Amino acid sequence: MRYRFYREHKYLTALLFELERRIAKTDFRVNEQLSVIQAQLQTFAELLQSHAEHEEQAIHSLLQHLETPVQKQIEAQHQHHAALFAKLHQQLDAMIAASTQHKCALGYDFYLLYRQFLIEQLQHFQQEETQLMPVLQQHYSDEELKKVDRAVYQQMTSNELLEMLQVLLPYMDANDKTFFLNDIQEAEPEKFIALERALA
Ligand SMILES: [Fe+2]
Numbered sequence: 751m752r753y754r755f756y757r758e759h760k761y762l763t764a765l766l767f768e769l770e771r772r773i774a775k776t777d778f779r780v781n782e783q784l785s786v787i788q789a790q791l792q793t794f795a796e797l798l799q800s801h802a803e804h805e806e807q808a809i810h811s812l813l814q815h816l817e818t819p820v821q822k823q824i825e826a827q828h829q830h831h832a833a834l835f836a837k838l839h840q841q842l843d844a845m846i847a848a849s850t851q852h853k854c855a856l857g858y859d860f861y862l863l864y865r866q867f868l869i870e871q872l873q874h875f876q877q878e879e880t881q882l883m884p885v886l887q888q889h890y891s892d893e894e895l896k897k898v899d900r901a902v903y904q905q906m907t908s909n910e911l912l913e914m915l916q917v918l919l920p921y922m923d924a925n926d927k928t929f930f931l932n933d934i935q936e937a938e939p940e941k942f943i944a945l946e947r948a949l950a
C-alpha cells in the first residue's frame with residue numbers, strides 16, 4: 751500500500767456532520783442557540799483554514815512544476831470555502847438581529863447554505879484523495895512523501911503530537927492508527943517514547 755496523505759479528512763468529515771446535526775435541530779428563534787452555532791462555526795472555519803494552508807504549503811508545493819489542473823481547482827475551492835464561511839457568518843448575524851417572526855425563514859436558508867457547504871466540502875475531500883493523491887504518488891516515492899509529514903512531526907512537541915492523536919484516533923480505523931503510530935515512531939523516536947507512555 752502506497753504512502754498517502756489526507757487521513758485527517760475522516761475527522762473533518764465527522765465534524766461537518768456533527769455541525770449539520772446541530773444546525774438541523776436548532777431553534778432559530780433562540781439567540782443563545784445561534785450563538786453556540788456561531789462559536790462552533792468559527793472554530794471549524796479556523797480548523798479548515800489551517801488544514802487548507804498546510805495542504806497548499808506542504809503538499810501543493812510538490813506539484814508546482816507539474817501545473818496539474820486539479821491543483822488549481824482545489825486551491826480555488828479553498829478560496830471559495832472561505833467565502834462560504836463568511837456568508838454563513840453574515841447570515842447568522844442577520845438572524846440574531848432579526849425579529850422573531852423572521853428568524854425561522856432565515857434559519858432554513860442558513861441550514862440550506864450550510865448543507866451546500868457540507869456537500870462541496872465532501873466533494874473537495876474526495877477530489878483531493880482520488881485525484882490529487884494519485885498524481886503525488888505517481889511523481890514521488892513513499893520516502894519522498896513521508897518527508898512532508900516528518901517536517902510537521904519535527905516542529906511539534908511530544909505533547910502536541912499526543913493532543914493530535916487524541917483528537918484524530920477516535921475517528922480512525924486500525925490501519926490509520928497503525929500508520930500514525932509507526933510514522934511518528936520512525937520520524938521522532940524520542941518524542942514517541944513519551945507519547946506512547948501517555949497513550950498507554
Ligand atoms: Fe483542501
Ligand SMILES: [Fe+2]
Nearest residue numbers: 801805875878
Ligand atoms: Fe483536505
